[in-house]
Amino acid sequence: MPSALINVPKKARRGDVIEIKALMSHIMETGYRRTAAGDLVPRDIITSFTCRYNGAEIFRADLFPAIAANPFISFFTIARDSGKFEFEWIGDKGFSETASASIAVE
Amino acid sequence: MQQPPSSSRRQFLGLAGGVAVLGVVPVVTVRPAEATPAMLASAIQNVTGGAAVQTGKVKLDIPPLVENGNTVPMTVSVTSPMTENDYVKAIYVFNEKNPQPNIGNFHLGPQAGRAQIATRIRLADSQKVTAIAQLSDGSFWSTSVDVVVTLAACTEEVL
Numbered sequence: 001m002p003s004a005l006i007n008v009p010k011k012a013r014r015g016d017v018i019e020i021k022a023l024m025s026h027i028m029e030t031g032y033r034r035t036a037a038g039d040l041v042p043r044d045i046i047t048s049f050t051c052r053y054n055g056a057e058i059f060r061a062d063l064f065p066a067i068a069a070n071p072f073i074s075f076f077t078i079a080r081d082s083g084k085f086e087f088e089w090i091g092d093k094g095f096s097e098t099a100s101a102s103i104a105v106e
Numbered sequence: 107m108q109q110p111p112s113s114s115r116r117q118f119l120g121l122a123g124g125v126a127v128l129g130v131v132p133v134v135t136v137r138p139a140e141a142t143p144a145m146l147a148s149a150i151q152n153v154t155g156g157a158a159v160q161t162g163k164v165k166l167d168i169p170p171l172v173e174n175g176n177t178v179p180m181t182v183s184v185t186s187p188m189t190e191n192d193y194v195k196a197i198y199v200f201n202e203k204n205p206q207p208n209i210g211n212f213h214l215g216p217q218a219g220r221a222q223i224a225t226r227i228r229l230a231d232s233q234k235v236t237a238i239a240q241l242s243d244g245s246f247w248s249t250s251v252d253v254v255v256t257l258a259a260c261t262e263e264v265l
Contacts, residue, residue, distance in 0.1 A: 017219035028230075030228070032205045058218070061225075062211040065202050068177040068226040075212070078219040 002026065004099035006087060011104045013077035020051065020059075021074040024089045025096060030065035045084040046071055046091035079105045110187060124212035146200055149207035150238065153198050154246050160233040163247040164197075166237045170252070175229040175259035184247070194221035195261075196240045202232040216242075228259035 007021040024046065031043025043065065051059040059075045071089075087099045114151045150159070167181040184194045193216040199209040221239070229235070232255045238248040 026207050031203070053217075056217075057130040058215065060213040062222075064210060066201060066206065066209040068228050072224075072226050074224040075214065076218050076222055078217055080217075088122075102110055106178040 001095050002095075004067050004087065004089075004097060006099050006101045008085055008101040008103055009079075010054075010102075011106065012080060014081075014105050015080045017076050018103075019074055019076055020085065022049070022051070022073070023070060023072040024049075025070050026091065026095070028063075028065065028067060028069045032065065044092045044095075046089050047069075047094060048088075048090045049073060050088045050090075051075070051077075052086045052088075053077060054081060054085060062072075079103060081105055084105050107137075113181040127197070143202065144206040146236075148201055149200055150198075150236070153238060153240070157244065157246055159246040159248045161248060162243075164237050164239045164249040166235065166249050166251045167252045168235060168251050168253055170254065172229060172253055172255045174257045175231075176257070177226045177259075178225050178229055178253070178255075179224070181222065181234070182237045182239075183223075186221045186239075186241065188216055188221055190216050190217055193218070194239050195242055197221070197223055198238045198240070199227070200238070201227075201229065201233055202235075203231040204229065206249045209235070218228040229253060229255045230258050231255060 004024050005023040011072050012018050020078045021092045026046050027044060029041055030042040033041045035041060041042060043063055046063050048058060049061045058077050059085060059093060061073055090096045163185045165183045168178060172178050182197050188193045194214055197212045200207050201209055209227050210225060232253050234250050236248055236250045238246055240246055
């Protein structure tokens, strides 16, 4: 079961720079490992992560097999308005997950 | 690691002798694939489009000695005022010796407030990790850090 862990401050003052942390459970199979029988294990990774703040994209990452399992990403943004952060992970084998978090800006 | 059961020292030496006679040294690759400095250079070329990359402005925080290459915490920060006219557009992270030269591309903008990202990466060997920042004026800045890895990632067997 894929599950996301999001860390966004619940409250912030307008203009504050806030840190956003996002973790998605995923094996991030590199495609370079072999089974004991010698067969290559097919690649299965998250390739793209996007964060939108009230609909506008504020951060995007292209991920490669060199990102560790259960990809964790932290980044910053300026708290401008109260509203919602939407997170989206897209990957191999049709992987697509979303999560969201809200913030109150005073 | 294990020799096939049929191979023996004698067969091996015979084979090695035969190869020596032919004057061909077989290249034994332990890993099926490994990024080469040329692959790293071309991956960087893809990002910069041939523009000059200057050293500085970028700070790459990564432990110099890593016990387990499967998950290595890494933070990249760039010195930038992050205003509408002067901000970091993207941060690209590369490695030298994983099977692929790319680690991640991170796209930000003036709304970030602070040009800093953190993630956890895999390192298949002791190697150099390079971070390149693309600024809004089109210039590229980079830094590299050498990391020693005792347990490699990526290529172990799945049981």
